[in-house]
Amino acid sequence: MVLLTDRTQKRLTIQTEEITADTTTIRSLDWDRDRFDIEFGLQNGTTYNSFIIRGEKTALVDTSHEKFRQLYLDTLTGIIDPKEIDYLIISHTEPDHSGLVKDVLALAPQATVVGSKVAIQFLEDFVHQPFERRIVKNGDKLDLGNGHELEFVIAPNLHWPDTIFTFDHKTQTLYTCDAFGMHYCSDSIFDEDLAAIEADYQFYYECLMAPNARSVVSALKRMGELPQISTIATGHGPLLHHNVVELTGRYRQWSQAQTKGETTVAVFYVSDYGYSDRLSQSLAKGITKTGVAVEMVDLKSADPQEVQELVGRSSGLVIATPPAASATAQTAIGTVLAAAKDKQTVGIFESYGGDDEPVDPLVSKFRELGLRVAFPAIRIKDTPNELTYQLCEEAGTDLGQLLTRDRNIKQKKSLDNDLEKALGRISGGLYIITAKKSEVTGAMLASWVSQASFQPLGFTIAVAKDRAIESLMQVGDRFVLNVLEEGNYQGLMKHFLKRFPPGADRFAGIKTQPAENGSPILTDALAYMECEVASRMDCSDHWIVYSTVQSGRVSKPDALTAVHHRKVGNYY
Template identity: 60%
Template sequence: MSATLCAARVQASTAGSSQASRAVPRSGAAARPAARPAPRQQQHRGQQQQHVANAAAVEAPASPHRMSEIEMWNGNKRLQTLVTDVAANTITIRSLDWDRDRFDIEFALQEGTTYNSYLIFGADKTALVDASHEKFRGLFMRTLNEELAKQGRSIDYVFCSHTEPDHSGLVKDVVEQFPEAIVCGSKVCLAFLDNLIHVPFKKQAVKGGDKIDLGGGHVLEFVMAPNLHWPDTMFTFDHATNVMYTCDAFGLHYCTEDPFDSELKPLEPHYQFYYQCLMGPNARSVSTALRKVKDLPYEIIANGHGPLLRYNVPELVGRYDKWSKAIAAAPASVMVLYAADYGFSDRLSQTLAHGITKAGVATEMADVLSMDPQELVEMLSRNSGVVLMTPPNDAPEARGAINTLLSAIKPKQKVVVAESYGGRDEPLDSLVSGLVSAGVEPLLDLRVKEEPTEGVYQLFEEAGTDLAQALIAKDTIAKKKAAMNPDVAKALARVSGGLYIVTAAHNNAKSAMVASWVAQASFEPLGLTIAVAKDRAIESLMQVGDSFVLNCLGDGEYNALLKHFLQRFPPGADRFEGINWQPAASGSPVLNDAIAHMECKVVSRMETADHWVTYAEVVEGQVAQPDKRTAVHRRKVASYY
């Protein structure tokens, strides 16, 4: 299964499968713990296969998990904490964000999310691994203090896996209450924390291979894993319990009472979605991290989001390896330079990266504020494209990186420059001027004049896709011709289809495409399928749960509409300018000149090599011109639409 496409919302293999599997508490009442499943027996894969220990060898903890009362946030969002044992002398405090429907780079969530932190009670010292989102301030701090009081403990160490606010948002509260606690993290992490919490705290920078002994065999070893969605990421491995703390890596946005991956099937689409959106753009860094931990006998992965991995560790780690290798085999790659923790640089750069990867091109992301010049030159040499987000104009390290980039960039490299909307952006025009002087004409320059809306994110995703397509256009055409047997291509072309315009909208983002690969797929309920190319702009608006409109073109009267929607639109362009349309109930455009239309809701999607086959239920429909027939599309060969 391809790992190069990042959907804007998670794909589910069957409608409603995950919703049925999660126990959601009633608002205002404490939830009852779900029954704990028995441990599953799995075959031991051995040290020769990534040295990943068999997860089934770990006995499920005997004590039930403990859940807090529900608190409401912003009036209608349920928050709750769950505490359960993970391993010997180790518990997790999971902050359950039941109703969160958007996360990080403005992608929708179907099942909420969690923020996982951990307490390790060594014989001599106690460590907290990561904190929580600031919205959980009251709940998390009460729960933390209750668990410490039960053990008669204080906090001696805080291990900060990275400084993204959903994991470090309460570090300030922790160090203010426990001023003797030593915060451990990478050098970059501690520098970020200084700018984040603005209070003095004890700190200890750690490097890969460093260890801290909590007593009782709990020796914590650190593994540096930078650029796994954040430049300062590190893993922590406990030699006493074989638990590896990985923060964002190996996570998923899935809020459930079950603390572990007891049932894999409902988790799978969310796990892949999470990888595609957050880890896929950093596939090279994922592979590097996997090599670093291959000799550690980890049995449990204590991640930062979603259920912990206990029962399916070899399988799920193997998928990261497989997906990352698939991305590494892409015909081209793009270096994406952003400024960490500045304006919207992180989110917008991730969105650009998604647009790039959905078109089959790899990305390599790096923080321009923390890059070594030699590292930048090496990265530039192995990428055929470059994305540069504007850094802050008062950061000397950014100026040095820009000068290095301008001196090393090659005229054949394709470049996109974009504003970060941070308030102190390096002027975009000066970057463009510098690139032109270096012999490089930017393919696109993206300007952000207001806080990014969904339309701005659509602009950035489409810009990424355009950049990727420009890099691999010749290769794509050659592959299509080489892959098809001429006789088979002519025979397949005899399968004819109608002509349609598919339209979709979500808030202020709208898109459309011409479609002919459309077929009825079911009677009850009435349903149809549409094949959507992975690099189509509209693909991000046709995820499971989304609505769209299928507009039927009339025989002999479709030329004007067809010509309009077949043109290549620049990123962010209004595809409906000059077109008469009315919004359907979902907001998707109904074209006035269509002879009929159907409003549809996506139920499931099946992935093929270069398309998503989307199955949708037809919920509404109307024939505007009963005497007209749908136009038929015929081809000579099947190597084009």
């Protein structure tokens, strides 16, 4: 069943379906949403998935985004009398899943809210009214009758500190909310078309789960203690049924690779305060792009002993300014300061919560302890926008590169000298990639470019994973490939080779004009092509980005492309 709204600008629909025995999904389809959460771009919209499980008693797992209020409540009451809902299970309290909890409780005041201790605490601040509650721990069970015995798995930081999974033993369905999901909106309930969804699945992991890779590994271990899982009912995108083993295996592979890093950065934030969570996720994403492991900790619910242990084994610390009035967060900051040690690296950013702890005294305290500051403190004077999140991601990348600099130098010296020289004899042209997505722009000097197909016209680019522009080159993104001219490339090459500070305008002082796809064309380039990313392949420390060409032009037909020769092949 599908219900359409009367909105013409943004398509919002509801889809309901029996997905297994006694179980109905209510999927809120947000077709045109193009930004989400930590402000990463969406190519295919998203969904918010809710579920009804009927035994002798009835449980509702999660709700929906508040933008679907009337549609969702009309659909819910059309399926079930709210007075028959015995339990409202909260996988976690982020508003896109719990935005209608207060509305559901108004219709079903008899329902018992089931969640982790942290989730119940968060809901008390959100609902502002008494409600029946049941706090669950890992391994706790809830019997709905008729074989529907629910078992709870604690999965903190996936990607909020209050997350739980719910496993229905009768249907072998695991309800995981954010984990194993993707921002992908379609009429398909399940994951039968793996090729169509795998790029969005991996991009979602990189943005939301990679910064919590250690928590992913812990959750997978707990999932391994359950009986066979036949379906994973996610909170976003299609449900996993046809490719459960394959897709959970990818999470395991990606997360194990992420946690093998010798270097760890602890990122401290306050999950329900200002923009602390979103900003910290952007910083964490930038750090993980450099191959550095990240562990995220909510200052509001942090265990002092765990904080002390984490700080002690971390090479870097990133801290969101907590609310000055929060005694719990202030105590946690005190624990961080007490455990911090000389030669660690630190970064501080404002949360824009209205009552932030002042930045400068906090920075000074860490300096006095002998820590080096990785990037200038990020001060936010207006509501964070796309440029703010880009600034945070680039600051995180700078921190990660600072921590891995010595290791990378050692690796460069480790190759056989003859092999280095032989590999360096592979020559390439000189190009500038330029991209723009909404207000965010980027550019990169590239030499690993090669035509890859005739029909359609296409080529590949190797993009290092820690390059800032990498976030603007996801499947479906558009950019311009600018070809540099032999004998007339030094100015552009020198400009785009320099290191830009986080958030800096790459095009300051450079002549450009807009392409049809919105990306900058370099006026002094020999030629340009407007392109679209078609696919990406993971190649260790680079992405191989295959792109198709929509249009192009040569400004000097008789001129030649600039060619780049390297002396060695193990670094640029």
